Amino acid sequence: MFDIETSKGWPMPVLDDLNRPLFEGMAEGKVMVQRCDDCETWLAPSAFICEACGSDKVPWVEVSGKGELYTFVVYHRAYDPLFESMVPYNVALIELEEGPRLLANVVGIENKDLKIGMALKPVFQKVADELQILRYEPA
Amino acid sequence: MANREALSAIVGFGMSDLSREYTHTSWQLAVIAIHRAIKDAGLNKDQIDGLLINKSPVASLSSLPMDLQDYAGLKDLHLNNVVEAEGSSGVQMVQQATLAVQSGMAKAVVCVFSDAPIQPGISTQKAFGMPLPLMGKTGIEAPAALYGPVAAYGLAARRYMHKYDLNEDHLGAVAVSQREWALKNPLAMMKKPLTMEDHHNSPYVVEPFHLFDCSFPVNGAVAVVVTAADVAKDMPQPPVYVHGMGQGHCGVTNRRGFEPEVQVGAKLAGAKAFEMAGVKPEDIDVTEFYDAFSYCTLLQLELYGFVPEGGAGEFVLDGGIAPGGKLPTNTGGGQLSGYYLQGGTPLSEGVMQARGNCGDRQVKNDLVLTAAYGGRMQFHACMITSPHYSL
Numbered sequence: 326m327f328d329i330e331t332s333k334g335w336p337m338p339v340l341d342d343l344n345r346p347l348f349e350g351m352a353e354g355k356v357m358v359q360r361c362d363d364c365e366t367w368l369a370p371s372a373f374i375c376e377a378c379g380s381d382k383v384p385w386v387e388v389s390g391k392g393e394l395y396t397f398v399v400y401h402r403a404y405d406p407l408f409e410s411m412v413p414y415n416v417a418l419i420e421l422e423e424g425p426r427l428l429a430n431v432v433g434i435e436n437k438d439l440k441i442g443m444a445l446k447p448v449f450q451k452v453a454d455e456l457q458i459l460r461y462e463p464a
Numbered sequence: 465m466a467n468r469e470a471l472s473a474i475v476g477f478g479m480s481d482l483s484r485e486y487t488h489t490s491w492q493l494a495v496i497a498i499h500r501a502i503k504d505a506g507l508n509k510d511q512i513d514g515l516l517i518n519k520s521p522v523a524s525l526s527s528l529p530m531d532l533q534d535y536a537g538l539k540d541l542h543l544n545n546v547v548e549a550e551g552s553s554g555v556q557m558v559q560q561a562t563l564a565v566q567s568g569m570a571k572a573v574v575c576v577f578s579d580a581p582i583q584p585g586i587s588t589q590k591a592f593g594m595p596l597p598l599m600g601k602t603g604i605e606a607p608a609a610l611y612g613p614v615a616a617y618g619l620a621a622r623r624y625m626h627k628y629d630l631n632e633d634h635l636g637a638v639a640v641s642q643r644e645w646a647l648k649n650p651l652a653m654m655k656k657p658l659t660m661e662d663h664h665n666s667p668y669v670v671e672p673f674h675l676f677d678c679s680f681p682v683n684g685a686v687a688v689v690v691t692a693a694d695v696a697k698d699m700p701q702p703p704v705y706v707h708g709m710g711q712g713h714c715g716v717t718n719r720r721g722f723e724p725e726v727q728v729g730a731k732l733a734g735a736k737a738f739e740m741a742g743v744k745p746e747d748i749d750v751t752e753f754y755d756a757f758s759y760c761t762l763l764q765l766e767l768y769g770f771v772p773e774g775g776a777g778e779f780v781l782d783g784g785i786a787p788g789g790k791l792p793t794n795t796g797g798g799q800l801s802g803y804y805l806q807g808g809t810p811l812s813e814g815v816m817q818a819r820g821n822c823g824d825r826q827v828k829n830d831l832v833l834t835a836a837y838g839g840r841m842q843f844h845a846c847m848i849t850s851p852h853y854s855l
Contacts, residue, residue: 337607337646344603368719376715395623396623398622398672401668401669401670404612407609408609416608416610417619420719425718426719426720427604428604429604429611454609458608
């Protein structure tokens with residue numbers, strides 16, 4: 326099971342070699358995903374090897390982050406008191422132009438107006454003093 | 465149809481009492497169910513030579529450890545293992561027990577699922593509400609505030625509903641149908657009728673799921689005893705013969721060209737089991753699914769081949785799975801209205817139906833499909849059982 330640390334009122338990712346480039350990218354305002362050097366398959370984070378061809382050459386690459394809404398949910402209750410002030414809030418999967426899907430909240434839009442297939446662009450928001458995360462807004 | 469003899473038989477069945485209150489630890493519930501199953505089989509504990517254990521994937525290993533053998537007073541076992549395939553383990557245990565009795569490695573294997581998620585001061589929401597590693601290894605879930613299985617399944621359900629143009633009536637029809645079954649089941653936790661209006665008026669938990677789209681966790685345990693098929697006819701209970709078994713694990717690929725919300729391993733698992741039993745989906749009389757959320761029943765009806773892909777919503781809305789319907793499904797009320805004991809739910813109702821012990825809710829039972837899955841529908845296992853030794 327995935328471990329979290331709570332700091333400054335937000336669950337902090339526990340960084341490791343597999344996910345560090347993703348979160349360091351977010352801190353710098355970059356969307357990072359992986360692509361296989363051998364078969365050029367774009368991979369959703371985080372890959373240790375390429376699940377298409379088995380290659381271990383799967384470097385992180387910066388992408389525009391543009392994509393479309395693949396699916397979403399709207400929380401009507403908080404599973405942790407940290408999120409009570411956000412309810413109702415959404416969590417979505419966004420399919421990047423390159424193909425991989427990322428998990429993020431969509432902001433700048435009413436939940437009732439979310440539509441699968443709508444164009445989205447990345448936006449970076451600070452949720453704690455030392456944590457800036459990737460979110461999305463209508464393009 | 466070729467004459468096919470059974471692979472194994474379920475000859476003993478026992479459950480602990482089910483409760484929304486904490487009464488016993490998980491291992492204590494397991495011991496109660498194990499001994500009820502052994503007694504039901506007409507055996508004594510020293511005739512048991514195999515033990516397979518299934519705990520909840522979110523429970524600690526110490527809640528239901530290998531020491532269960534000693535807690536249950538079982539000696540000189542030839543097989544003892546924790547089957548760790550998440551929710552599919554309820555059926556996987558019977559599959560592994562079948563392989564063991566077929567090979568001669570063991571003669572009488574008791575398989576037990578037990579869980580006690582409700583503890584003093586711990587609600588079911590808290591017990592199951594941690595961030596799930598939906599995306600694999602990233603840890604992106606918690607910072608995005610994705611907690612609990614309701615949302616993980618909700619993401620999948622929304623995609624499925626979008627693909628086939630379904631709405632909340634189709635989800636609600638599953639809940640309403642299963643409640644009709646639950647009202648006929650003395651073991652079911654839900655005792656009041658449910659209308660489509662009640663479903664729609666119940667609060668959203670995580671949209672698109674209303675409260676009544678979600679399963680109802682309890683504390684409890686389910687145990688069965690598996691032996692070789694050819695000894696079962698001399699046992700005291702009506703044998704439940706296992707004729708087909710299958711597993712399906714497609715893998716989850718989160719990129720364009722793949723829809724892990726819709727393409728799950730149930731189709732692979734079903735194809736293998738139907739081939740082994742020499743039957744087709746249309747031959748099945750009654751189906752018991754792992755149905756943690758309403759959408760799961762719809763998707764499994766399609767992937768096990770009972771309706772065309774995309775057709776389950778209309779089938780269920782037309783009463784297809786309800787009492788009197790074309791394919792009685794989750795006939796004890798399932799996990800939504802009966803009791804959520806992970807793989808133990810379909811396993812228990814499947815055994816009762818195949819035995820013909822279901823009273824008011826008994827249906828034609830020549831062929832029963834029992835299916836369970838784990839993860840967010842990543843890991844599937846199913847079996848085809850029958851009261852008949854030969855098919």
